[in-house]
Amino acid sequence: MYAMSLAQIGYFVNIRELARASGVSTATVSRALNDRAEVSEATRERIRRLATELGYAPNEPARTLVRRRSDTIGLIWDSGQEARGQHNPFLLGLLSAVRTALSEADYHLMLLTTPAAEEADGSYLQAVRRHNLEGVIVLTTPPDDRCLRVLAASNVPCAGIDTGFTGPRTVRVSSDNAAGAEAAVDHLYGLGHRRIATVTGPLHLPPAAERLAGYRRACERLGLAVPPEYVTEGDFFLASGETAARKLLDLAQPPTAIFAAGDQMAIGAMHVAADAGLSVPRDLAVVGFDDIDASALVRPSLTTVAQDQRALGEAAVTALRGLLDAGPGKTKLEAEPRIIPTRLLVRGSSRPRA
Structure with missing residues (x-):
């Protein structure tokens, strides 16, 4: 009853107190708690049981000094x-x-x-x-x-x-990233799209640069022309996707599909399409990247390249x-x-x- 009350009121014993309660040395307690072979199984189990009952909490700063590790x-x-x-x-x-x-x-x-x-x-x-x-x-x-x-x-x-x-x-x-972008372009090509634009992330970041490389590689392999204006840089956030989509849809020959290197930018492109009276996906197909929770919640739900977090x-x-x-x-x-x-x-x- 006494041991349980200590744990219940939040009192945590140190290794010396646990050693006294166990009737052994602090070295034996340390060996038992660290599964050292020098301690018998019966003693190890008794010390562990008391440690749980008494609410033993190791002194982490002291352990760090001794072990030279902080974990x-x-x-x-x-x-x-x-x-x-x-x-x-x-x-x-x-x-x-x-x-x-x-x-x-x-x-x-x-x-x-x-x-x-x-x-x-x-x-x-x-x-x-x-x-x-x-x-x-x-x-x-x-x-x-x-x-x-x-x-x-x-x-x-x-x-x-x-x-x-x-x-x-x-x-x-x-x-x-590159393979994911290629899969997105292949998917849009398979649906019949030949004017496929992309909204990139900030190109000084490796994921954005790699996704653009995958997009270009797929377009080259499929024989698709990529006019310079079909590549627009964003910042992975919604507003930049909206800005990029407005530029793309205002072109004399606008794309019929947009691959955005991030889901938030893809959702921004869908907003702009809706404001322009376009139907997604009938008038404009959109694919994102990441598979954030919102991609499944927007309407229509967003096709995306999923990363395994x-x-x-x-x-x-x-x-x-x-x-x-x-x-x-x-x-x-x-x-x-x-x-x-x-x-x-x-x-x-x-x-x-x-």
């Missing part, structure tokens, strides 16, 4: 978009997937926000050292970020999702653990990129032309 991974992403009031549902879903994968691998997560422009170039690296982080996962931060370049050039293990940075202990994880998160954590296990001798050549397949989800925004 904590830093995560960097471009928080500037959120500060500007722009919300990227795909990135939020990816953040959740990474957090889940880290938790399943028994790692803690620490969010490292984008430094202000006036901060020192090495602020990411300083944060890693200050908090004794094991490594870092980077989510789609621009490759020209000075602080990120300093971090990548260090010996800190880094896994980047859809990033273009390189360093002695970095590895890249990405969806197969959970697989991306798991691959990033697995790749980072590989760098950690290999130690400082890991080279860039050994840390091969991890490419995750995409799949085309055909919905109402594209169908055979009448």
